[in-house]
Amino acid sequence: xxxxxxxxxSITSMEEDFAQWYTDVVKKAELIDYTSVxxxxxxxxxxxxxxxxxxxxxxxxxxxxxxxxxxxxxxxxESLLQKEKDHxxxxxxxVAWVTQGGLNPLQxxxxxRPTSETLFCDFYANDIQSYRDLxxxxxxxxSVVRWEKETRPFLRSREFLWQEGHTAHATAEEAEERTLxxxxxYADFCEDFLAIPVVRGRKTDKEKFAGAEATYTIExxxxxxxxxxxxxxxxxxxxxxKAFGIQYTDKENKLQYVHQTSWGMTTRLIGAIIMVxxxxxxxxxxxxxxxxxxxxxxxxQRKEGVLEKAAEMKEAxxxxxxxxxxxxxxxxxxWKFAEQEMRGIPIRxxxxxxxxxxxxxxxxxxxxxxxxxVSLAEAPAKAAELMDVIQKDMFERARxxxxxxxxxxxxxxxxxxxxxxxxxxxRAMWCGDEACELKIKEDTTATSRCMPFAQEQISDVCVCCGxxxxxxxxxxxxx
Amino acid sequence: xxxxxxxxxSITSMEEDFAQWYTDVVKKAELIDYTSVxxxxxxxxxxxxxxxxxxxxxxxxxxxxxxxxxxxxxxxxESLLQKEKDHxxxxxxxVAWVTQGGLNPLQxxxxxRPTSETLFCDFYANDIQSYRDLxxxxxxxxSVVRWEKETRPFLRSREFLWQEGHTAHATAEEAEERTLxxxxxYADFCEDFLAIPVVRGRKTDKEKFAGAEATYTIExxxxxxxxxxxxxxxxxxxxxxKAFGIQYTDKENKLQYVHQTSWGMTTRLIGAIIMVxxxxxxxxxxxxxxxxxxxxxxxxQRKEGVLEKAAEMKEAxxxxxxxxxxxxxxxxxxWKFAEQEMRGIPIRxxxxxxxxxxxxxxxxxxxxxxxxxVSLAEAPAKAAELMDVIQKDMFERARxxxxxxxxxxxxxxxxxxxxxxxxxxxRAMWCGDEACELKIKEDTTATSRCMPFAQEQISDVCVCCGxxxxxxxxxxxxx
Numbered sequence: 040x041x042x043x044x045x046x047x048x049s050i051t052s053m054e055e056d057f058a059q060w061y062t063d064v065v066k067k068a069e070l071i072d073y074t075s076v077x078x079x080x081x082x083x084x085x086x087x088x089x090x091x092x093x094x095x096x097x098x099x100x101x102x103x104x105x106x107x108x109x110x111x112x113x114x115x116x117e118s119l120l121q122k123e124k125d126h127x128x129x130x131x132x133x134v135a136w137v138t139q140g141g142l143n144p145l146q147x148x149x150x151x152r153p154t155s156e157t158l159f160c161d162f163y164a165n166d167i168q169s170y171r172d173l174x175x176x177x178x179x180x181x182s183v184v185r186w187e188k189e190t191r192p193f194l195r196s197r198e199f200l201w202q203e204g205h206t207a208h209a210t211a212e213e214a215e216e217r218t219l220x221x222x223x224x225y226a227d228f229c230e231d232f233l234a235i236p237v238v239r240g241r242k243t244d245k246e247k248f249a250g251a252e253a254t255y256t257i258e259x260x261x262x263x264x265x266x267x268x269x270x271x272x273x274x275x276x277x278x279x280x281k282a283f284g285i286q287y288t289d290k291e292n293k294l295q296y297v298h299q300t301s302w303g304m305t306t307r308l309i310g311a312i313i314m315v316x317x318x319x320x321x322x323x324x325x326x327x328x329x330x331x332x333x334x335x336x337x338x339x340q341r342k343e344g345v346l347e348k349a350a351e352m353k354e355a356x357x358x359x360x361x362x363x364x365x366x367x368x369x370x371x372x373x374w375k376f377a378e379q380e381m382r383g384i385p386i387r388x389x390x391x392x393x394x395x396x397x398x399x400x401x402x403x404x405x406x407x408x409x410x411x412x413v414s415l416a417e418a419p420a421k422a423a424e425l426m427d428v429i430q431k432d433m434f435e436r437a438r439x440x441x442x443x444x445x446x447x448x449x450x451x452x453x454x455x456x457x458x459x460x461x462x463x464x465x466r467a468m469w470c471g472d473e474a475c476e477l478k479i480k481e482d483t484t485a486t487s488r489c490m491p492f493a494q495e496q497i498s499d500v501c502v503c504c505g506x507x508x509x510x511x512x513x514x515x516x517x518x
Numbered sequence: 519x520x521x522x523x524x525x526x527x528s529i530t531s532m533e534e535d536f537a538q539w540y541t542d543v544v545k546k547a548e549l550i551d552y553t554s555v556x557x558x559x560x561x562x563x564x565x566x567x568x569x570x571x572x573x574x575x576x577x578x579x580x581x582x583x584x585x586x587x588x589x590x591x592x593x594x595x596e597s598l599l600q601k602e603k604d605h606x607x608x609x610x611x612x613v614a615w616v617t618q619g620g621l622n623p624l625q626x627x628x629x630x631r632p633t634s635e636t637l638f639c640d641f642y643a644n645d646i647q648s649y650r651d652l653x654x655x656x657x658x659x660x661s662v663v664r665w666e667k668e669t670r671p672f673l674r675s676r677e678f679l680w681q682e683g684h685t686a687h688a689t690a691e692e693a694e695e696r697t698l699x700x701x702x703x704y705a706d707f708c709e710d711f712l713a714i715p716v717v718r719g720r721k722t723d724k725e726k727f728a729g730a731e732a733t734y735t736i737e738x739x740x741x742x743x744x745x746x747x748x749x750x751x752x753x754x755x756x757x758x759x760k761a762f763g764i765q766y767t768d769k770e771n772k773l774q775y776v777h778q779t780s781w782g783m784t785t786r787l788i789g790a791i792i793m794v795x796x797x798x799x800x801x802x803x804x805x806x807x808x809x810x811x812x813x814x815x816x817x818x819q820r821k822e823g824v825l826e827k828a829a830e831m832k833e834a835x836x837x838x839x840x841x842x843x844x845x846x847x848x849x850x851x852x853w854k855f856a857e858q859e860m861r862g863i864p865i866r867x868x869x870x871x872x873x874x875x876x877x878x879x880x881x882x883x884x885x886x887x888x889x890x891x892v893s894l895a896e897a898p899a900k901a902a903e904l905m906d907v908i909q910k911d912m913f914e915r916a917r918x919x920x921x922x923x924x925x926x927x928x929x930x931x932x933x934x935x936x937x938x939x940x941x942x943x944x945r946a947m948w949c950g951d952e953a954c955e956l957k958i959k960e961d962t963t964a965t966s967r968c969m970p971f972a973q974e975q976i977s978d979v980c981v982c983c984g985x986x987x988x989x990x991x992x993x994x995x996x997x
Contacts, residue, residue: 072641075598076628079591081641084656087587108566112558113592113630113661113677114614119554135593136618137630140676141665142611149555151592151616151630162551162560177563182592182660186620197619198592 050381052319057263064313065192068322068382078190078197082306085382088330089309090200094180096232096327097202097304100224101178106204109177111158114149119157123282126156129249133186135197151184156250156275156301159205160283167297169288170209176217178204193310194267194518201305207285207297211276214298215253218274221302222255225270233308234325234434235259235315236441237269238464238513240489245473248301252276258488258513260441261314264462266488266515269311272302310518315437316406322383323406325433326426333363333422334379338372338391348395352388352418359419361426380405385429386422406433449498454514458483464515468508470501479503479514488513529860531798536742543792544671547801547861557669557676561785564861567809568788569679573659575711575806576681576783579703580657585683588656590637593628598636602761605635608728612664614676630663635729635754635780638684639762646776648767649688655696657683672789673746673997680784686764686776690755693777694732697753700781701734704749712787713804713913714738714794715920716748717943717992719968724952727780731755737967737992739920740793743941745967745994748790751781789997794916795885801862802885804912805905812842812901813858817851817870827874831867831897838898840905859884864908865901885912928977933993937962943994947987949980958982958993967992 050063065071070086082090098108114137121127134150152158163175180202190196204221208214222239229235237257247254251273259269280286280296289295316323326332333356337349349365356363366375372389379387389401400418402411406429413421444463448454457465465485469475476487479502494511501508529542544550549565561569577587593616600606613629631637642654659681669675683700687693701718708714716736726733730752738748759765759775768774795802805811812835816828828844835842845854851868858866868880879897881890885908892900923942927933936944944964948954959965973990980987 072645074591074637075595075640076591076593076637079593081591081637082589084586084588087589090589091587107563108570109563110561110566110569110661110679112553112555112560113663114555114558116554133620135616135620137614138617139615141613141667158553158555158560161554166551182589184592188620200589 050319050321053262053317060317060319061310061314062192064317064321064381070309070313070322071192076197078187080192080196082200085330086309089312089324089328090306092328092330093232093304093308094202097228098180100228101202101204104176104220104224106176106178108179110179110181111152111155111162113152113181115152115155115157116147116149118147119161120150122157122160123250123279126250126279130154130185135184135186152181153183153185154301154303155179155181155183155203156205156279157283159301160279160285160299163207163285163297164283167207167285167287170290173207173209173287173297174213174217175207176204177206178202191310193306193313199306201303203303204301206300207280208299209287209289209295209297211298214276214300215274218253218255218272218300218302221300222257222270222272225272225302225304226257229257229259229269229308229311230434232325232327233312233315234327234430234437235269235311236434236438238489238491240491240513242271242489243469243473243476243487243512245476246487248273250275250278252278256489258464258515259311259315260444260464260515261311261518262317262440263314264444264516266464266513266517267307267311267314268488268517269308270302270304273300275299275301316433317383320377321381323433324383324385326385326430329383329385330362331364331382331384332361332386332426334375334384334387335363335365336372336375336379336387336389337365337367338389338394340367342392344395345390345392348415349390352390352400352415355419356388356422359423361419361422376403386425388418388422404429406436447497448502451502454479454502455483458485458514458516462516464488464513466497466511466513467502468496468498468500469510469512470504470506470508471510472501472504472506475501475503485514485516488515488517529798529800532741532796539796539798540789540793541671543796543800543860549788549792549801550671555676557666559671559675561679564809565788568791568803568807569785571807571809572711572783572787573681576707577659579707580681580683583655583699583703585655585657587658589658589660590631590634590641592631592660594631594634594636595626595628597626598640599629601636601639602729602758605729605758609633609664612666614663614665631660632662632664633780633782634658634660634662634682635684635758636762638780639758639764639778642686642764642776643762646686646764646766649769652686652688652766652776653692653696654686655683656685657681670789672785672792678785680782682782683780685779686759687778688766688768688774688776690777693755693779694753697732697734697751697779697781700779701736701749701751704751704781704783705736708736708738708748708787708790709913711804711806712791712794713806713909713916714748714790715913715917717968717970719970719992721750721968722948722952722955722966722991724955725966727752729754729757731757735968737943737994738790738794739923739943739994740790740997741796741919742793743923743995745943745992745996746786746790746793747967747996748787749781749783752779754778754780795912796862799856800860802912803862803864805864805909808862808864809841810843810861810863811840811865811905813854813863813866814842814844815851815854815858815866815868816844816846817868817873819846821871823874824869824871827894828869831869831879831894834898835867835901838902840898840901855882865904867897867901883908885915926976927981930981933958933981934962937964937993937995941995943967943992945976945990945992946981947975947977947979948989948991949983949985949987950989951980951983951985954980954982964993964995967994967996
């Protein structure tokens with residue numbers, strides 16, 4: 040009983056302490072556990088099943104665009120990491136170094152990959168010879184390591200799971216096209232599959248990826264008004280190609296450098312799902328990504344016929360294409376409800392002796408707690424229909440929350456006031472000078488999240504320095 | 519053209535130099551490339567797609583038996599690795615050590631996991647409290663690192679991909695049952711899906727896993743007569759549970775130690791597919807695991823209507839549920855045939871103007887090179903039917919080869935003669951004394967592969983020392 044009790048103990052409320060609420064949810068929804076390896080987490084079945092659904096759907100969408108999966112080594116020799124100047128400066132301070140293999144010290148130390156641009160470049164330098172070999176559109180699913188000082192489950196850990204795409208193209212135009220194609224694929228995936236609305240845009244030079252010419256990003260807004268960078272896509276131009284000597288012979292038999300991109304999404308997305316959709320009863324999962332979509336919970340299950348009917352209902356729901364479980368443990372219905380709610384299962388179906396006698400059951404939505412009485416025969420079709428409704432409603436609610444947490448400002452006073460009193464995105468004009476970005480960060484802790492594709496001129500001058508400005512920027516505190 | 523040429527250059531023949539033939543195939547079928555990271559390979563799309571099919575099917579079979587996927591950290595602190603005495607002795611000499619994180623030396627060095635028993639045990643020690651928490655049947659897909667001195671693609675590399683299952687049970691009986699269940703699952707998978715016949719049995723104490731009470735194995739025979747250990751399943755009893763303090767409260771409220779198992783399969787299986795089924799024209803893939811099952815190759819494709827018909831054929835084959843590609847590049851049909859053969863695609867469909875006029879096409883089997891003339895309309899159904907036929911024929915041929923390479927011996931002279939002159943498995947009785955195993959290995963380089971479940975008494979005495987013997991053992995040279 041000790042174990043059950045923990046599950047349904049009330050968790051810290053979001054209002055009281057959002058960070059503690061988050062920690063309570065990841066633990067009590069049994070998504071992760073802490074480990075003896077500092078800064079690294081164990082992803083438990085309920086957490087990993089969410090990642091598997093994300094992987095499966097993203098991988099399907101990737102392959103539709105011609106992506107092929109590969110696997111590169113997890114180690115990067117130091118000399119390889121150093122080949123691209125900006126890249127090594129960005130990553131060297133935060134990598135883990137392997138210095139000994141077996142019983143002997145290594146002649147050259149190697150880091151555990153923090154990202155694999157250098158490995159793909161080293162590979163492509165041999166692999167690509169002619170224009171016939173292009174484009175290369177490769178991706179890998181793996182884990183990477185970044186030696187963070189402060190860690191939080193899913194949001195920032197020393198090891199995390201991700202996919203990283205690395206492509207090589209004949210022309211700059213084609214590389215830019217692929218960079219944007221993947222950014223939009225990520226954005227559509229977040230909106231359609233995770234019910235998370237995102238702002239699509241470009242990072243400022245200060246915030247772009249180490250070694251990239253341009254970084255595009257999707258930014259989501261969490262329930263507490265902080266931003267979460269949810270996926271990025273980088274255009275490298277021919278910078279890495281020149282550093283690594285990746286050349287191809289074109290149709291006129293001339294040597295040309297390739298143009299490259301990379302793009303990635305991580306287990307951080309699970310953090311986004313929690314912080315966009317969760318509530319004070321725990322996790323709330325959008326139906327498309329939910330490992331279990333329906334929990335059937337029998338009431339007074341010892342009464343004759345109840346468990347049989349519940350099992351029949353489970354079968355009927357599975358036949359209707361739903362991912363369904365039956366909770367026939369000996370816990371009380373109240374415990375079971377609380378568990379199903381904590382785990383974010385989109386609907387439960389309650390089924391007791393009186394219901395069965397009346398030929399009906401009760402469907403309860405996790406997101407709205409709405410109770411829907413429906414005949415036993417109609418329940419599977421109704422449940423299937425609710426999956427679409429809930430998915431759509433969750434997206435709309437998240438969008439409404441996001442939209443009501445955007446503040447347009449045209450003066451620095453209003454900017455500082457907004458950071459302090461209006462959690463959410465701040466939209467303000469920027470002159471393009473990094474000094475203003477730095478000053479804003481120092482004064483307010485807010486950072487430039489992106490220059491949205493949908494640009495508007497909401498004022499003529501930079502919100503920070505007052506000089507002429509033509510760039511609309513989303514700013515915010517961020518995870 | 520340089521690139522195409524490489525593909526169809528003749529490869530070393532198996533008879534001439536089997537090791538070189540193997541290397542030629544992995545390179546020219548474009549399964550892997552070597553990297554700047556010594557002992558680690560890059561798995562290219564054609565190789566990784568085979569692994570994805572293996573993963574998908576194994577994962578499906580796992581989940582049918584109640585397995586849940588999780589993810590543990592890739593690092594093991596040294597103190598954790600040392601907790602189980604036999605285990606650390608087995609693995610410490612061959613691990614890679616991380617000694618620095620970011621800019622600072624670590625207080626305690628950590629190895630990159632060579633296998634994750636210690637991490638799962640550390641996790642289970644907190645995770646498991648009551649009999650209600652049992653069994654735990656967890657698995658993870660990841661890569662592991664073992665600092666091998668000699669490496670060969672897929673067969674032995676410093677980093678390789680695998681799955682590792684780790685389970686915890688209330689009783690010794692249940693643990694033994696799960697150990698054997700997974701061994702048989704592996705064996706059935708190899709035989710059904712990879713068309714590779716295996717011998718199922720138990721390892722001798724000398725050959726068992728570091729820390730295990732019993733190790734079960736499946737052993738396959740390669741074309742050159744050497745054995746390849748293709749999957750193992752270990753019963754740990756309560757040894758690790760005692761070392762790590764993994765206890766649960768039973769129904770009588772008494773503390774008990776759990777009983778554990780682990781089991782794994784790796785990218786080594788791709789090496790087995792190559793060496794069991796390949797021939798002097800390259801790879802031969804069993805249809806079930808082949809990423810591409812049919813290659814449609816147009817003849818005189820510039821003639822009007824040929825490419826259109828070829829594209830129609832491709833569509834019809836896809837509709838029949840086949841994984842199909844159309845080779846409409848400007849290479850000659852001869853090049854295309856050679857490429858399709860090198861890559862091991864189970865059948866090709868040749869389609870030229872005369873065929874189209876006559877309303878027919880030619881199907882060519884990769885495994886037998888048999889040519890089958892068939893009407894255009896019947897081709898998809900015929901191709902689908904051939905998938906089953908080829909899968910079955912490949913298994914039967916591999917089994918016949920294996921069975922014709924088993925030599926029963928009852929004297930040490932005959933044993934030594936067989937090792938030298940009769941490549942394959944040797945079956946001989948063994949007294950159970952490790953000294954005999956060591957002597958045999960020293961004298962002949964052959965090792966005990968397994969004590970098969972199907973025991974027979976083919977002689978009364980040990981083939982090595984002549985003392986009474988009751989154990990039939992498969993011996994052989996091994997990869």
